[in-house]
Amino acid sequence: MNRLNRVLHAAVAALALSLATVPAVAADTIKLYQVSSGTLKLDKGYLTAMRDVGKIVEVPVAMYIIDHPRGLVVYDTGNNVAVSDGQCERHWGKMCASSYPTQKRNDVIDKQLEKFGYKTSDVKYLVLSHMHLDHAGNLEMFPNATVVVQKDEMKTAWWPEKYQRGVFVLADYDDARDFNYMELTGDFDLFGDGSVVVLDTKGHTQGHQSLMVKLKNTGTLLLAGDAVYTPENEAGVIPGITWNTYMSMESINRLKRLRDAHQGELWFSHGAEQYDQHKHDGYYD
Numbered sequence: 001m002n003r004l005n006r007v008l009h010a011a012v013a014a015l016a017l018s019l020a021t022v023p024a025v026a027a028d029t030i031k032l033y034q035v036s037s038g039t040l041k042l043d044k045g046y047l048t049a050m051r052d053v054g055k056i057v058e059v060p061v062a063m064y065i066i067d068h069p070r071g072l073v074v075y076d077t078g079n080n081v082a083v084s085d086g087q088c089e090r091h092w093g094k095m096c097a098s099s100y101p102t103q104k105r106n107d108v109i110d111k112q113l114e115k116f117g118y119k120t121s122d123v124k125y126l127v128l129s130h131m132h133l134d135h136a137g138n139l140e141m142f143p144n145a146t147v148v149v150q151k152d153e154m155k156t157a158w159w160p161e162k163y164q165r166g167v168f169v170l171a172d173y174d175d176a177r178d179f180n181y182m183e184l185t186g187d188f189d190l191f192g193d194g195s196v197v198v199l200d201t202k203g204h205t206q207g208h209q210s211l212m213v214k215l216k217n218t219g220t221l222l223l224a225g226d227a228v229y230t231p232e233n234e235a236g237v238i239p240g241i242t243w244n245t246y247m248s249m250e251s252i253n254r255l256k257r258l259r260d261a262h263q264g265e266l267w268f269s270h271g272a273e274q275y276d277q278h279k280h281d282g283y284y285d
């Protein structure tokens, strides 16, 4: 082996060694899956105040799985597993007649995680947009996660105003009070790198929060949760259910401003048409 060959040989060996130490997941690789906890059949007036009241619509119940190199995140957990396969009343009572869930057992968040190779125990952060029955339904499946929720939402869920009681189902979280909570009082950058940012979007409830996710190829997604149910709300129609209408409209404006500033997209929680256009058997990156 002449000198040049020896140098080349050493260089190739060094390159192979450095490649072997590159982590399997590059730091900027974040995967986002959008799935649905079945659908709800409900009066359109629940979504758009004084618009299409009395018209029954079928809408998805969006949930998200976000695979960040530093931990798995779930944003919203859908309807409780107990309301699967037509078994609604024993868990939701009167709510079944007004927001009939079509959820099948395989639609539930634990099965959705399994579908993509994850387990509920893999989840590091469980972010809840709020604690209504179609978003916090399966909180009790995640005893190992840190639950990221606004402090005001926790207080509301455990002691709702009388007029809010129907949509907060205590049985969804009565055994979860001793879980590990990150009780927020505003925005929070979950990994400190700007890629998954919790946004205070109160108004729908006292402690509603949305999620801003930055993906390398897809760009910035504003996952609205119930801050913006449908495109009509985005266009200025007051959402059908609000705790505080003024704050609700301010939060919609906030999300739209962020969407424009980051040249991103606003994803609705219960927007059937938009949901149908998205991919659900694979990830966005």
Ligand SMILES: [Zn+2]
Pocket (backbone or CB within 6 Å): 132, 134, 135, 226, 269, 270
């Ligand atoms: Zn909802």
